[in-house]
Amino acid sequence: MSELIRFGISLDKKLLESFDKHIRLKGYPTRSKAVSDLIRGELVKKEWVGGSEVAGSITMVYDHHKRDLVNTLTSIQHDFHNLIVSSQHVHLDHDNCLEIVIAKGKAKMLSELGDKLNAVKGVKHVSLSMTTTGKNV
Numbered sequence: 001m002s003e004l005i006r007f008g009i010s011l012d013k014k015l016l017e018s019f020d021k022h023i024r025l026k027g028y029p030t031r032s033k034a035v036s037d038l039i040r041g042e043l044v045k046k047e048w049v050g051g052s053e054v055a056g057s058i059t060m061v062y063d064h065h066k067r068d069l070v071n072t073l074t075s076i077q078h079d080f081h082n083l084i085v086s087s088q089h090v091h092l093d094h095d096n097c098l099e100i101v102i103a104k105g106k107a108k109m110l111s112e113l114g115d116k117l118n119a120v121k122g123v124k125h126v127s128l129s130m131t132t133t134g135k136n137v
């Protein structure tokens with residue numbers, strides 16, 4: 001962590017009251033932590049829009065009985081093997097599987113991987129969690 005700098009912010013009173021109520025409910029210990037998280041959130045969004053190197057996870061739920069589904073998902077992941085750091089498969093019940101793929105690389109490629117997995121017939125839900133490598137935030 002780099003040096004801490006103190007600075008003042010002028011805010012509308014009602015806005016600050018709403019913010020304080022919000023962060024209290026969220027369990028933030030200080031305004032500083034809450035404001036830092038908001039700033040980091042914006043910077044991470046910028047990393048994704050700007051095509052920086054990012055990290056993320058793709059969570060999928062699918063019925064493994066669907067014809068060719070597992071082979072197709074595996075084949076797509078092999079096409080993106082340079083991007084994928086790790087994956088984990090959990091058998092949720094007799095039919096449904098949950099698989100999480102952790103990836104690191106260009107934002108555009110991670111989005112493309114998520115879209116390709118989502119487009120596979122029989123996949124019930126895909127969620128891409130966009131985060132950061134942490135280097136610049």
Ligand code: NI
Nearest residue numbers: 064090091097
């Ligand atoms: Ni399974």
